[in-house]
Every structure is written in C-alpha cells, then in structure tokens.
Amino acid sequence: MVQLSYHASHEQFSPSALLTYAQQAEQAGFQGISCSDHFHPWSERQGQSGFAWAWLGAAMQATTLPFGVVCAPGQRYHPAIIAQAAATLGEMFPDRFWVALGSGQAMNEAITGKPWPAKAERNARLKECVDVMRALWAGDTVTHHGLVCVEEAKLYTRPAKPPQIMGAAITPQTAEWVGGWADGLITISHPYDQLRQVVEAFRRGGGEHKPMYLKAQISYAPTEEAALQGAYDQWRTNIFASSVLSELKHPHQFDAAATFVKSPDLYEHIRISSAPQQHIDWLKKDIDLGFETISLHNVNRDQQPFIDLFGEKILPVFRG
Numbered sequence: 423m424v425q426l427s428y429h430a431s432h433e434q435f436s437p438s439a440l441l442t443y444a445q446q447a448e449q450a451g452f453q454g455i456s457c458s459d460h461f462h463p464w465s466e467r468q469g470q471s472g473f474a475w476a477w478l479g480a481a482m483q484a485t486t487l488p489f490g491v492v493c494a495p496g497q498r499y500h501p502a503i504i505a506q507a508a509a510t511l512g513e514m515f516p517d518r519f520w521v522a523l524g525s526g527q528a529m530n531e532a533i534t535g536k537p538w539p540a541k542a543e544r545n546a547r548l549k550e551c552v553d554v555m556r557a558l559w560a561g562d563t564v565t566h567h568g569l570v571c572v573e574e575a576k577l578y579t580r581p582a583k584p585p586q587i588m589g590a591a592i593t594p595q596t597a598e599w600v601g602g603w604a605d606g607l608i609t610i611s612h613p614y615d616q617l618r619q620v621v622e623a624f625r626r627g628g629g630e631h632k633p634m635y636l637k638a639q640i641s642y643a644p645t646e647e648a649a650l651q652g653a654y655d656q657w658r659t660n661i662f663a664s665s666v667l668s669e670l671k672h673p674h675q676f677d678a679a680a681t682f683v684k685s686p687d688l689y690e691h692i693r694i695s696s697a698p699q700q701h702i703d704w705l706k707k708d709i710d711l712g713f714e715t716i717s718l719h720n721v722n723r724d725q726q727p728f729i730d731l732f733g734e735k736i737l738p739v740f741r742g
Contacts, residue, residue, distance in 0.1 A: 428456075437480075492524060523551065
C-alpha cells in the first residue's frame, strides 16, 4: 500500500504554522510528513525560511508519524553535523526518520561565500558526504580529506538502526547515478512520460528493488480559478529546469526569472485541480510507476481546505 504524506514547506510558512499543519495532517489521516530545508525562499512572496532541523524535533514530538527532510550536505552543512543531527532524531524517534540527500542549490548553499561548484563536482562531494555519514553511523572514527574534510570524528549517540538515505534526483541522469548508492529515490512530480524516464533511469542504475518516494506538487482549492491563482502566486518561480533552479542565488532573481511566466504555463509543472477525482487519478498513475510514499505539497497558501478535503475524500481511497 502507498503511504500518503503531507509536505511541510519551510519556504512558505512559519515553523509554528507548519507545526499546526503537521498535527492537523495527522488527524486528517496523512501517514507521514516530509519537509524542505531552505536558507532562502524561492520568492519574496513566500517569505519564510525556518531552520528545519530545529523544527523536526518539535514536530516529531508533537505527532506519531514518520518524517523526512531533503538536505544538501557539503557546503552549508558539514556532513558530520548532518550525521549527528539525523542520528539524534533517529535515537529519539526509532524507525520514524529518513533523510534525502542532494547536491543542493546555490540559493541555500552559496551563503558560505565559497565558490559554487559545477554539477559534477557537487555530485562527487555529495557522494563523499554520504560515505562519511554512513561510516559515522556505523561507529567508525572518520578521517577524510577530499572535497570535504573530516578529522577524527566519531558519533557517540547513534540510533540502533541508521536512517534511510534517499537520493534526491530531478533528472534521469541524476536518478541513474543515485541508483547505485542510495537506499532509495526521491524525486518530484513531472509530466507522466518524464517521471517514467526518471523511474526507469533509477532502476537501470541499481535501484531496481529499492523504495521510491515522490514529492507531488499540487494545487487544490475549492474552485479551479483559486487553485490556479494560488499556484501562480506561490510557485511560478519553481517551474524552471534543474540547471536554472540550482544556479540562481537570491529570491529576487527567481522573481525576475518568472516575470514572463503566465498562469497557463503552470499546468505542465503543477497538478492544478479543484476536482478530487482528478487528484485520485494522478495518484493512481504514480502508484502504477512504483512509488511507495507520495508526499503531497499543496503549493498554494490555503492549507486547511486541502488537508480537510484530502482527509475526507482522497486518503480513504488508498487505505487498505
């Protein structure tokens, strides 16, 4: 059976609001929570960027659900610190925490003032971070000198079972690469044929029998116009190719890039509909592709109608 989760967007809402939404999502029947980890939002209109790792401890204590976070170690975060943070959550909340690791975006990572590497170097750095984190979770004393440096680090607080590491990938090329080292895949919703290519690439690269998670970007509202306008207001800065999204550094640059985006352009990138059956049909296609966990990110600002409607009419369709 598929697990349908609620996505908590730290770019769009304050941590206190997201804590309430997480509790309401559990009450409505969502089976997990995922969250972003941003230093800057994608747009000035989104206007938030709470520290995800502080929020996770509070939210996991306030609910009983499994949680996951998408993170980019290597520049803004030293991998030993992320290993320690994940180990602490895993120790406090056994079998409830997973982490997705990706190569990151300049908007979050370039704040350190260090050069922003090309994609190939960011991938190589990410793989070094993964190896460091796994060694620390195994109890090793780690010294590593490469694209990241670690000197005689050892974690003394570790969970009985290390967190799963999901490889974050948007393109088929990255999906094929993470298939060889990640415990599973996490990607975002694309048009069906593009999403199928990502899945096939992940399996081809070594992920044949590994779990696959999907963050589905949707916009639900009681009317079609409200769903479209809500998506346009909040998420028109996020529809560009990965090569663009990873290079821009400031929210005002994303807003400038989106100047010529029109409302109808969003239909190719976001699942916009006021009809519950349409959302059910989209989810059934995701399940057919093999996704086991689907995190629903309602990109507009009206979270309560989304949580209530999905809890009443959509989540029950997919329960055993």
